[in-house]
Amino acid sequence: MVKMDTQQILTKVSDFMNDQVPFQRSLGFEITQFSSAKGEVKFRWQDELMGNVPQRILHGGVTATALDTAGGLVAIAGMVERLDNPSESYLIERLSRCGTIDLRVDYLRPGRGTEFIASATVIRSGNKVAVARMELHNEDGIHIAFGTGTYLVG
Amino acid sequence: MVKMDTQQILTKVSDFMNDQVPFQRSLGFEITQFSSAKGEVKFRWQDELMGNVPQRILHGGVTATALDTAGGLVAIAGMVERLDNPSESYLIERLSRCGTIDLRVDYLRPGRGTEFIASATVIRSGNKVAVARMELHNEDGIHIAFGTGTYLVG
Amino acid sequence: MVKMDTQQILTKVSDFMNDQVPFQRSLGFEITQFSSAKGEVKFRWQDELMGNVPQRILHGGVTATALDTAGGLVAIAGMVERLDNPSESYLIERLSRCGTIDLRVDYLRPGRGTEFIASATVIRSGNKVAVARMELHNEDGIHIAFGTGTYLVG
Amino acid sequence: MVKMDTQQILTKVSDFMNDQVPFQRSLGFEITQFSSAKGEVKFRWQDELMGNVPQRILHGGVTATALDTAGGLVAIAGMVERLDNPSESYLIERLSRCGTIDLRVDYLRPGRGTEFIASATVIRSGNKVAVARMELHNEDGIHIAFGTGTYLVG
Numbered sequence: 001m002v003k004m005d006t007q008q009i010l011t012k013v014s015d016f017m018n019d020q021v022p023f024q025r026s027l028g029f030e031i032t033q034f035s036s037a038k039g040e041v042k043f044r045w046q047d048e049l050m051g052n053v054p055q056r057i058l059h060g061g062v063t064a065t066a067l068d069t070a071g072g073l074v075a076i077a078g079m080v081e082r083l084d085n086p087s088e089s090y091l092i093e094r095l096s097r098c099g100t101i102d103l104r105v106d107y108l109r110p111g112r113g114t115e116f117i118a119s120a121t122v123i124r125s126g127n128k129v130a131v132a133r134m135e136l137h138n139e140d141g142i143h144i145a146f147g148t149g150t151y152l153v154g
Numbered sequence: 155m156v157k158m159d160t161q162q163i164l165t166k167v168s169d170f171m172n173d174q175v176p177f178q179r180s181l182g183f184e185i186t187q188f189s190s191a192k193g194e195v196k197f198r199w200q201d202e203l204m205g206n207v208p209q210r211i212l213h214g215g216v217t218a219t220a221l222d223t224a225g226g227l228v229a230i231a232g233m234v235e236r237l238d239n240p241s242e243s244y245l246i247e248r249l250s251r252c253g254t255i256d257l258r259v260d261y262l263r264p265g266r267g268t269e270f271i272a273s274a275t276v277i278r279s280g281n282k283v284a285v286a287r288m289e290l291h292n293e294d295g296i297h298i299a300f301g302t303g304t305y306l307v308g
Numbered sequence: 309m310v311k312m313d314t315q316q317i318l319t320k321v322s323d324f325m326n327d328q329v330p331f332q333r334s335l336g337f338e339i340t341q342f343s344s345a346k347g348e349v350k351f352r353w354q355d356e357l358m359g360n361v362p363q364r365i366l367h368g369g370v371t372a373t374a375l376d377t378a379g380g381l382v383a384i385a386g387m388v389e390r391l392d393n394p395s396e397s398y399l400i401e402r403l404s405r406c407g408t409i410d411l412r413v414d415y416l417r418p419g420r421g422t423e424f425i426a427s428a429t430v431i432r433s434g435n436k437v438a439v440a441r442m443e444l445h446n447e448d449g450i451h452i453a454f455g456t457g458t459y460l461v462g
Numbered sequence: 463m464v465k466m467d468t469q470q471i472l473t474k475v476s477d478f479m480n481d482q483v484p485f486q487r488s489l490g491f492e493i494t495q496f497s498s499a500k501g502e503v504k505f506r507w508q509d510e511l512m513g514n515v516p517q518r519i520l521h522g523g524v525t526a527t528a529l530d531t532a533g534g535l536v537a538i539a540g541m542v543e544r545l546d547n548p549s550e551s552y553l554i555e556r557l558s559r560c561g562t563i564d565l566r567v568d569y570l571r572p573g574r575g576t577e578f579i580a581s582a583t584v585i586r587s588g589n590k591v592a593v594a595r596m597e598l599h600n601e602d603g604i605h606i607a608f609g610t611g612t613y614l615v616g
Contacts, residue, residue, distance in 0.1 A: 050177060061216075100214045102261065108585055374521025
C-alpha cells in the first residue's frame with residue numbers, strides 16, 4: 001500500500017485538476033497555489049469567456065467558476081493536510097466526498113483584463129465543513145468580485 | 155427612429171443572446187423561455203462541462219452559469235416589458251446597464267443527466283433591482299440546484 | 309439509562325426551545341411545527357420588533373431571526389429522526405454540536421402584519437449538513453421574505 | 463426650507479436610529495461610526511440575547527441583526543454623502559426608500575463575549591444599490607461572523 005506525504009498529495013491532486021478536469025481546462029484555468037493557507041487559480045482572457053460582446057467583459061458564470069474553484073482548492077488542501085499518511089484509496093474516497101454546498105458571488109466591477117487571478121482563504125475550518133472567502137482580481141489588481149463558499153470536506 | 159413592441163424586443167434580445175454571447179454558446183445554452191413570468195435555458199451534456207471525471211458530473215461553475223443566465227433572463231424581460239415602445243438606442247442603453255449584483259447557488263445533488271433545464275421566476279421586482287429564484291433540473295426532473303440572484307435592471 | 313423515542317425527543321426539545329431560549333422568548337416566538345418535514349415558528353406583532361417607526365414594519369433582524377430559527381428546527385428534527393433510541397447524554401451532545409453555518413435572507417416586502425409565520429423545509433439533507441429553505445408570511449398570506457440556511461447537524 | 467450639511471444629517475440620522483428604532487434599542491445597539499467609509503454598531507452582552515443557554519452564546523439572529531444594521535449604516539451614509547444640501551422632506555423620502563435587499567451571514571465562531579462590535583465597509587457603491595461587507599468581533603478581537611448585504615439606496 002503506497003502512502004504519500006502531504007506535499008506529494010497536493011502536487012498529485014493539483015496535477016490531476018490541471019490536466020483532467022475538462023471544464024477548468026477549457027476555461028484555461030491553471031492552479032498556482034494549493035495549500036490550506038491559500039488556493040489560487042489563474043486564467044487568461046479568451047474571447048470565448050465573454051458574456052458581453054460590446055463591452056468585452058467576462059460572463060458572470062466564468063467569475064463564479066473561478067471563485068468556486070479557488071475556494072474548493074483551499075478547502076480540499078485543509079482536508080488533505082489533516083490526513084496522516086493516507087492510503088491512495090482512502091484519499092480518493094475522501095476527495096470524492098468533497099463538494100460545494102453553497103456559493104455566493106458578489107459582482108463588484110466589470111470583468112475586464114488580460115489575466116485573472118482567483119484566490120481563496122479559509123474563514124471556517126472543520127472536519128466536515130469548510131467555509132472560504134474568495135476574490136477575483138485582474139492583472140492590474142482591479143478587484144472584480146468577492147465570493148463565499150461552503151464546502152463539504154468530511 | 156424604429157420602435158419595437160415588447161414581443162419583438164424579447165425575440166430580438168433572445169436571438170442575440172443565443173447567437174452572440176460566446177460563453178453561453180460554448181456551453182450549448184439555448185434560451186427556451188424569455189418573459190417576465192419565466193426565464194428558461196436548456197443545454198445538453200457535453201464531456202467538456204465535467205468537473206468530476208470519475209463520477210461524470212457537471213462542474214459547479216456550469217450550474218452557476220446556467221442559474222445566473224436564467225435569472226438574468228427573467229429580470230431583463232421584466233425590465234423590457236415595463237418599457238413603452240422604446241427606441242432601439244434607449245433599449246440598448248438600458249440593456250447595457252443590466253447586470254448581476256449577487257448570486258447564491260445551493261448545490262443539492264450531483265449534476266448528472268443528458269439534458270439540463272435552468273428556470274427562473276421573479277420574487278422581487280422593481281424599477282432598479284429584481285430578485286429571481288432559479289432551479290436546475292435534468293431531463294428526469296431530478297432537482298440538481300437552487301439559485302437566488304439579485305439583478306440591476308435600472 | 310433513559311432512552312426516548314423520536315416524538316418524545318421532539319416534544320422535549322420543542323418545549324425546551326419555547327421556554328429556555330431567551331432571545332426567542334423575548335421576540336415571542338412559539339414553535340408550532342417541528343418535524344423533518346417542516347419547521348414552523350409563529351410570533352405576534354409587538355412595537356419592540358419595529359425597525360422602522362414611521363412605516364411600522366419589522367426590523368430586518370427579526371425576519372432573519374425567525375427564518376434562521378425555522379430552518380434550524382427542520383434541520384435538527386431531521387437529525388433527531390435519524391437517531392435510533394439515543395441516550396439523553398448522547399442526544400444533548402449531538403444537539404450541542406448543531407449550528408447555523410450560513411444564512412441568506414431575501415427581503416421581498418415590508419414586514420407588516422399582526423401575526424407572522426416562518427416556515428422551513430429541507431432541500432438537502434445529510435449526516436453532517438442540512439440545507440433548508442424558509443419563508444416568512446403574515447396572517448394574510450403576504451410573502452415577506454425568503455431564506456436559505458446551511459446547518460451543521462453532524 | 464431648512465437645508466442641512468452632510469455631517470449634520472449623519473448626526474441627526476444617527477441620533478434618530480439610536481433613540482427611535484425599538485428593536486435596536488431593545489438589543490442595546492449603539493451607533494459608534496456612521497460615514498460612507500465605515501458603519502459600526504456596539505452592544506453589550508445581555509442574557510436576553512442568548513440563543514444557547516448551556517453554552518451562553520448569542521442567538522444567530524442577534525448576529526444577523528448587528529451585521530445588517532452595520533451594513534445599512536454604511537450604505538445609507540454613502541447615499542447621504544452624495545446628496546447636495548437636500549431639504550429635510552427630500553432626505554426623509556430618500557431614507558424611507560432605503561432597505562435591505564438581501565443579506566448573507568457566515569457564522570465562524572460561537573458568539574461569546576462581554577461587548578460586540580459589528581463593522582461594515584462598502585464593496586460596491588452606486589446610485590441605486592450598495593453592497594457592504596460586515597464583520598462581528600468581540601472585545602478580545604475574536605472574529606465571530608462575516609456578513610454581506612445588498613442595500614437599496616435609490
